[in-house]
Amino acid sequence: xxxxxxHRSFPQAAGALPWMPLGDGPTPxxxxxxxxxxxxxxxxxxxxxxxxxxGGNKVRKLEWILPDxxxxxARTILTVGGTGTNWGLATALYARERxxxxxxxxxxxxxxxxxxxxxxxxxxxxxxxxFTRTRARTIAAAPWLFLRHSAHGRPPYFLPAGGSSPVxxxxxxxxxxxxxxxxxxxxxxxxSHVVTAVxxxxxxxxxxxxxxxxxxxxxxxxxxxxxxxxxxxxxxVSALAARTGRLLRARGAHLPGDVVAPDDVTLVRDWLGRGxxxxxxxxxxxxxxxxxxxGLALEPVYTAKALGALLDMAADGRFGAGPVLFLQTHxxxxxx
Numbered sequence: 001x002x003x004x005x006x007h008r009s010f011p012q013a014a015g016a017l018p019w020m021p022l023g024d025g026p027t028p029x030x031x032x033x034x035x036x037x038x039x040x041x042x043x044x045x046x047x048x049x050x051x052x053x054x055g056g057n058k059v060r061k062l063e064w065i066l067p068d069x070x071x072x073x074a075r076t077i078l079t080v081g082g083t084g085t086n087w088g089l090a091t092a093l094y095a096r097e098r099x100x101x102x103x104x105x106x107x108x109x110x111x112x113x114x115x116x117x118x119x120x121x122x123x124x125x126x127x128x129x130x131f132t133r134t135r136a137r138t139i140a141a142a143p144w145l146f147l148r149h150s151a152h153g154r155p156p157y158f159l160p161a162g163g164s165s166p167v168x169x170x171x172x173x174x175x176x177x178x179x180x181x182x183x184x185x186x187x188x189x190x191x192s193h194v195v196t197a198v199x200x201x202x203x204x205x206x207x208x209x210x211x212x213x214x215x216x217x218x219x220x221x222x223x224x225x226x227x228x229x230x231x232x233x234x235x236x237v238s239a240l241a242a243r244t245g246r247l248l249r250a251r252g253a254h255l256p257g258d259v260v261a262p263d264d265v266t267l268v269r270d271w272l273g274r275g276x277x278x279x280x281x282x283x284x285x286x287x288x289x290x291x292x293x294x295g296l297a298l299e300p301v302y303t304a305k306a307l308g309a310l311l312d313m314a315a316d317g318r319f320g321a322g323p324v325l326f327l328q329t330h331x332x333x334x335x336x
Contacts, residue, residue: 290307
């Protein structure tokens with residue numbers, strides 16, 4: 001892809017919205033058979049997105065974030081995440097390739113083999129790690145963290161968990177426009193619902209905004225909440241979509257007002273289990289089914305819970321006749 005679809009859709013904003021290609025799109029769409037009975041299930045597989053380091057949905061966000069960091073003249077990115085953060089790892093790896101440093105404040109999550117391996121990858125990435133343990137201690141440590149990572153009078157570029165700032169959210173506005181192109185080309189039918197894991201809200205907000213900008217009025221976003229440390233509800237996600245719309249307008253894009261309404265997004269919390277990072281029986285079952293029947297490599301914190309919720313909701317008739325699209329956002333890399 002030589003030019004992002006956002007630039008093609010809003011050429012008047014292209015000069016003020018820097019973008020840095022980090023992966024190859026469009027990511028593939030395919031049918032997933034035998035998982036949801038009579039409800040047709042499709043997958044848009046983001047796991048291969050990313051030219052190196054760590055892949056998946058985090059890379060889509062970094063394509064817009066990293067050039068914005070450089071635009072602001074910052075040399076260090078300061079962000080937060082769980083001990084096994086995919087977001088922190090992707091940021092550290094892709095930022096390092098562009099001469100930027102990363103510092104991550106880490107909040108505790110249940111420790112298992114996945115988290116152990118991820119923490120080792122974080123250490124190898126060169127990121128500075130601060131084990132702040134809890135959300136409250138992270139907030140209390142924020143002034144010191146900003147001072148610690150300021151250089152030559154410049155503060156670090158701060159990013160919330162998951163990169164879910166308005167700039168980062170542009171990554172999934174772009175992905176939604178890409179999906180709309182695939183629908184128009186006949187590669188996938190227009191889904192009644194797109195189901196994704198919600199850890200910080202940026203992916204769901206970007207999808208909701210991008211689908212509406214693409215004219216896909218029928219499709220609803222269903223976010224499966226997997227994080228109990230942040231406020232995540234339909235109003236919060238639609239507000240992030242609105243802030244992203246305002247960013248686009250501020251950079252010159254001609255958008256209609258109030259593109260996303262709160263009822264465009266449904267957030268469900270019934271599959272969270274004991275909390276962030278705690279596995280659930282439904283997620284473990286979905287992970288096995290995905291591997292055995294669909295060849296999808298899910299992980300227990302985000303994507304397995306999202307697919308588990310999708311399977312239960314389809315069995316309960318909550319998607320009607322569908323079709324439903326599952327967004328596979330996990331993107332590991334061997335040797336990362």
